[in-house]
Amino acid sequence: xxxxxxxxxxxxxxxxxxxxxxxxxxxxxxxxxxxxxxxxxxxxxxxxxxxxxxxxxxxxxxxxxxxxxxxxxxxxxxxxxxxxxxxxxxxxxxxxxxxxxxxxxxxxxxxxxxxxxxxxxxxxxxxxxxxxxxxxxxxxxxxxxxxxxxxxxxxxxxxxxxxxxxxxxxxxxxxxxxxxxxxxxxxxxxxxxxxxxxxxxxxxxxxxxxxxxxxxxxxxxxxxxxxxxxxxxxxxxxxxxxxxxxxxxxxxxxxxxxxxxxxxxxxxxxxxxxxxxxxxxxxxxxxxxxxxxxxxxxxxxxxxxxxxxxxxxxxxxxxxxxxxxxxxxxxxxxxxxxxxxxxxxxxxxxxxxxxxxxxxxxxxxxxxxxxxxxxxxxxxxxxxxxxxxxxxxxxxxxxxxxxxxxxxxxxxxxxxxxxxxxxxxxxxxxxx
Numbered sequence: 508x509x510x511x512x513x514x515x516x517x518x519x520x521x522x523x524x525x526x527x528x529x530x531x532x533x534x535x536x537x538x539x540x541x542x543x544x545x546x547x548x549x550x551x552x553x554x555x556x557x558x559x560x561x562x563x564x565x566x567x568x569x570x571x572x573x574x575x576x577x578x579x580x581x582x583x584x585x586x587x588x589x590x591x592x593x594x595x596x597x598x599x600x601x602x603x604x605x606x607x608x609x610x611x612x613x614x615x616x617x618x619x620x621x622x623x624x625x626x627x628x629x630x631x632x633x634x635x636x637x638x639x640x641x642x643x644x645x646x647x648x649x650x651x652x653x654x655x656x657x658x659x660x661x662x663x664x665x666x667x668x669x670x671x672x673x674x675x676x677x678x679x680x681x682x683x684x685x686x687x688x689x690x691x692x693x694x695x696x697x698x699x700x701x702x703x704x705x706x707x708x709x710x711x712x713x714x715x716x717x718x719x720x721x722x723x724x725x726x727x728x729x730x731x732x733x734x735x736x737x738x739x740x741x742x743x744x745x746x747x748x749x750x751x752x753x754x755x756x757x758x759x760x761x762x763x764x765x766x767x768x769x770x771x772x773x774x775x776x777x778x779x780x781x782x783x784x785x786x787x788x789x790x791x792x793x794x795x796x797x798x799x800x801x802x803x804x805x806x807x808x809x810x811x812x813x814x815x816x817x818x819x820x821x822x823x824x825x826x827x828x829x830x831x832x833x834x835x836x837x838x839x840x841x842x843x844x845x846x847x848x849x850x851x852x853x854x855x856x857x858x859x860x861x862x863x864x865x866x867x868x869x870x871x872x873x874x875x876x877x878x879x880x881x882x883x884x885x886x887x888x889x890x891x892x893x894x895x896x897x898x899x900x901x902x903x904x905x906x907x908x909x910x911x912x913x914x915x916x917x918x919x920x921x922x923x924x925x926x927x928x929x930x931x932x933x934x935x936x937x938x939x
Contacts, residue, residue: 512540512854515600515621517590519546519574521554522820522839522846523627525912528581529847535582540854542583543619545602549574549587552650553909554629555836558687560653562694563661563937564874567650569929572913587614590628593792595813600624623815623850626802627843628788630821630834632683633781633799639758644778647687656777657937660695663774664702664713676714680763680773682755683780684721684728686871689738691777692717692747693873700875717747718771720763722754722780729833730869733892734881741877782834784822792816797824806861808846814853819846825862832864836905840912841865870902878902 514534516527527544534540550571552560559565578585588602598621605614631648634640645659646652660677667675679695681688699715719726719742726742726749727735739749754766763771784800794810795803801824803811808825810816819842821834832838842862849859868890870880878898881890893901910919 511538512622513543513620514540514623514625514850515543515545515619516625516627517545517600518627518629518820518822519544519548519551520627520629520820520839521836521909522843523625523629524551524572524577525840525909526625526627526819526843526846527583528577528913529843530850531578531581531583533847533851534854543586543621544574544578544583545586545588545590545600545619546574547587547589547605548650550650551577552653553836553906554649555686556906557647557650557653558691558694560650561647561656561660561691562698562874563657564694564697566929566937567654569926571650577913586619588617590626590791591616591787593624593794593816594618595792595794595816598622598624598815621815623853624817625846625850626788626816626818626822627820627839628784628822629839630782630784630801632687632778633783634778635781637755637757640755640778643758643760644682644776646778647691656775659775660698667713674712674714676716677775678716678718678773679775679777680718680720680771681777681779682720682763683778684719684723684726684749684751685779686727686869688719688721688777688779689726689742690872690874691779692719692742693745693876696745696747697874697876715746718750718773719747720750720753720755720771723751725751727871731881731890734869734871734879737879737892737894738871738873741873741879745873745876782821788822806863807849807859808842808862809849809859817846817850819843825864827864832862835869836909837867838864840909870898870905872899872902 516523530542535542550573552567552571556565560567574585591603592601599618602617604616607613632646645656663677681692695715695717699713702713725735726739755763756766757764788800789796801822802818804818804823804825808817820839825832845862852859866883868881868883872878879894880898882893883890907919
């Protein structure tokens with residue numbers, strides 16, 4: 508009996524889950540290979556929506572994908588585990604022990620053999636080794652952190668409700684003027700709008716003060732200045748205080764210290780600046796990484812010194828003619844598609860294709876207030892500025908495209924109808 512090739516994908520994010528779903532249906536279903544997904548979480552939520560989970564606008568329980576259930580339906584195996592190291596010589600991945608809150612072992616330390624390995628662990632916010640960031644800031648890098656923020660802000664409102672003043676104020680500082688920081692800022696004002704609409708404690712009026720901090724000359728520094736100015740104008744209009752050219756030097760409890768010796772006080776501090784890969788990935792298994800721990804990969808998405816190991820998404824550094832592939836969900840999705848094709852080709856001893864990033868534009872959601880973005884139809888066309896209803900439709904369509912790549916068209920269509928029904932039946936925001 509012929510031994511099946513074993514393909515392991517580590518990380519079930521936007522790219523990893525799409526990849527393992529495609530591999531399962533192309534190879535696993537036909538018994539051409541054994542496909543395994545390894546992730547330290549048991550469920551998937553699309554990362555670009557974490558700011559909506561944090562504010563309570565998105566009920567994650569209704570949007571989570573269970574890896575266990577999804578693996579059964581799509582012909583791959585899910586293993587609950589967290590990557591510790593790679594033994595390239597013996598073609599093994601080492602998974603660390605996972606314990607619960609009480610210290611009991613949920614999953615023991617293990618080794619799993621692979622023929623082909625794909626690293627898709629994603630990225631996290633970059634604290635730039637600034638003192639106090641890890642200790643005093645909240646992050647939105649994963650679902651658990653988004654849930655924790657939601658719990659924290661609701662608890663803050665409950666604490667405020669005990670005060671005698673009728674006008675209840677809360678201040679939140681967000682460091683990082685990229686998509687996450689901007690979208691969270693807008694969502695928080697939407698949260699306050701519904702908090703007062705539903706009369707949170709029956710009598711008080713709640714006010715939020717959001718301070719958005721960016722070290723560059725403007726927010727969204729990587730996007731066209733026109734987009735940056737438009738987003739800045741809309742954020743300022745809804746009440747966000749934007750501080751540019753402001754570099755944080757250290758963080759204390761409820762206080763940000765800046766380079767110009769100015770102190771910024773806030774009840775909650777969120778760190779959403781920069782992108783890096785977790786430190787354990789630095790030169791993992793002897794593979795070559797860059798300064799932010801991304802794996803250096805070739806145009807075929809294979810690592811530079813091991814052709815049996817691929818890498819996709821934010822944890823990868825892939826050079827193109829005009830720079831490097833940006834850390835975006837659309838890039839991870841494109842990489843997943845080509846990686847699947849190249850893995851099939853590798854197993855069949857056929858030539859591998861080269862990856863070329865296709866920029867389709869950028870869309871920023873300002874909650875219910877506005878949606879602004881650039882749409883690029885083809886590489887020959889200039890970016891088209893979109894705003895309002897058209898931009899909102901495209902923004903929602905992007906999530907549906909992600910769902911279609913995971914569930915197929917029919918199930919995504921049914922889920923869209925169910926989502927509309929839930930919006931009608933339930934409150935606009937989750938207050939628990």
